[in-house]
Amino acid sequence: MTNAVEFDNIDVIFGDRQQEALALLDQGKNRSQIQEATNNVLGVADVSFNVPQGEICVLMGLSGSGKSSLLRCVNGLNKVSRGSLRVRHGDGDQVTDVTSCDAQTLRTLRREHVAMVFQQFALLPWRTVAENVGFGLELRGLSAKQRHEIVQEKLALVGLDEWASKYAHELSGGMQQRVGLARAFATDAPILLMDEPFSALDPLIRNRLQDELLDLQEKLNKTILFVSHDLDEAMKLGNSIAIMEGGYVVQHGTPEDIALRPANDYVADFVAHMNPVNILRGRAIMQRATRDMRNGSGEFAIEDEDIKLFIENGVVKSAQNGEQQELKLVPYDGTVPDHLDPTNNSIIFVAEDDVLLKNLIEIREITQNPVILTRENRISGTLGRREFFASLTQTASVAD
Known part of the structure; x- marks a missing residue:
């Protein structure tokens, strides 16, 4: 199976004394010890795993575990301090190492190959729904006619074609999140980064959007990295789950692996109160x-x-x-x-x-x-x- 994203010994340090911090990390120092010694923050530590094309990988953990920090490395929003992060795109025969590519290559990656959906939707309030969905296409330089055709198609895909002329404040939270999804789909990027996109919604709407995402995934077959702090959501959506603690991935595996074979007490605490009958498969x-x-x-x-x-x-x-x-x-x-x-x-x-x-x-x-x-x-x-x-x-x- 071809990998869409490959994390290879990724370390991320926030601060201006990164080499000192990396040396302390190599000595086995933890996040608090590194911060005390250098005033730098360890975001991600020694992460290595692959995400196959067409699969959903959920990054989860407690607040501050490093899941969003890792996600934002994929499109270069967070700079990798050490390691290699390879993104496969095009027809699968092009590979970009985000850690070493030039600025123009990174811009192309963001515009055409990797799209992002945020927790708070990030909709521009002065633009209509259609204008928000077409924003990435506008940056790419597509004509108004081309944008209109693509925007209408993607709005229909998420069930919002009749709301194209409305503004964000006229939509419910769930509808606003659908606009964010349509905007990501509009660029036709094969890789989606989703940073807790449903966490601000009430449980019923969140559950409905999870179902809709799975339905859309069957049609579109995207590679999705999805950040969540909700284990039930991770179990429902993920082909694989990476559980993070203190910047490290402490376990990466299928939902069944996580539920039945927790790697340590931290993971076991996550699964202690869930009902495995909802995720175990024959x-x-x-x-x-x-x-x-x-x-x-x-x-x-x-x-x-x-x-x-x-x-x-x-x-x-x-x-x-x-x-x-x-x-x-x-x-x-x-x-x-x-x-x-x-x-x-x-x-x-x-x-x-x-x-x-x-x-x-x-x-x-x-x-x-x-x-x-x-x-x-x-x-x-x-x-x-x-x-x-x-x-x-x-x-x-x-x-x-």
């Missing part, structure tokens, strides 16, 4: 299918379950229970069909392996038979009694 807890099951054909028994599967080239064609009763294969698309009765053990559900545990609980209320999990129609695993109850025990221990 692929994280399933009994993985053997290679023969995934690629072959034949009759296969599910371990610890009195069920036989009949598979052709990795695709489950039929299933039987121990009494050789045919089990009906029922596809699961996020909702249970209305006509199914509770405790119906004559059926067996087939679901994508990214199905959430909360949905699997819903399935188990209908049938005690295992769930067949697939990826691109081929079997990838099964979830039977053992895996199901083990996952509940595991999530309970996380919550404790």
Whole structure:
């Protein structure tokens, strides 16, 4: 998978004695010790990880942890003191090292390849909604006709095409944030930097905008770095999460990794009061299918379950229970069909392996038979009694 952003041993020091501060950092001194000795502030320390193209990476941590400081390095708003930060753009064959590029290259990167959405929207009050959305295009030198076409398209994308002539003060907070999103989308930049964009909104609007962002991401396939202090938001949005403390990334991984395998007490405190059933997916807890099951054909028994599967080239064609009763294969698309009765053990559900545990609980209320999990129609695993109850025990221990 191609990386859109690569952080390579990034250090950021704020102040005019950076070399002294870096030397102290190399000696293992922490933020307060460095500040006491040099009056410089450690913003980011020894950060290394990659963000693949088309994924959402959430940077999170407590206030002052360094998450916004790191985000603003990507477009050069914060100057990197040491390390390399590479941004891939164009058709994926152009790479800019933000730490060493010239001023013109950096301006081009900001105008065309990396867009930013701020917490307080940063809308210009004397401009209409349409004029705000087209501001970046105006700086780029596009004609009024070109700007109008793009602006109308992006406003329609976020559901604000009828508000083009209004001003920011005439819009609700959620609508203002949509204007900020449309402005970022208007430049057609492949990389979006989002600095706590929803944190100033009330919970209902915030949740709605999170859903809208995920819907837009399915259509646009942007690479997004998203700063948040809300773990539930991070778990909902992120393909990966980087948790920061004192300028360091203390854990970087999938939501499942963070929830089930916290790297230290700091991360464990974050996940202590969350409900993992909302973020754990079938692929994280399933009994993985053997290679023969995934690629072959034949009759296969599910371990610890009195069920036989009949598979052709990795695709489950039929299933039987121990009494050789045919089990009906029922596809699961996020909702249970209305006509199914509770405790119906004559059926067996087939679901994508990214199905959430909360949905699997819903399935188990209908049938005690295992769930067949697939990826691109081929079997990838099964979830039977053992895996199901083990996952509940595991999530309970996380919550404790």
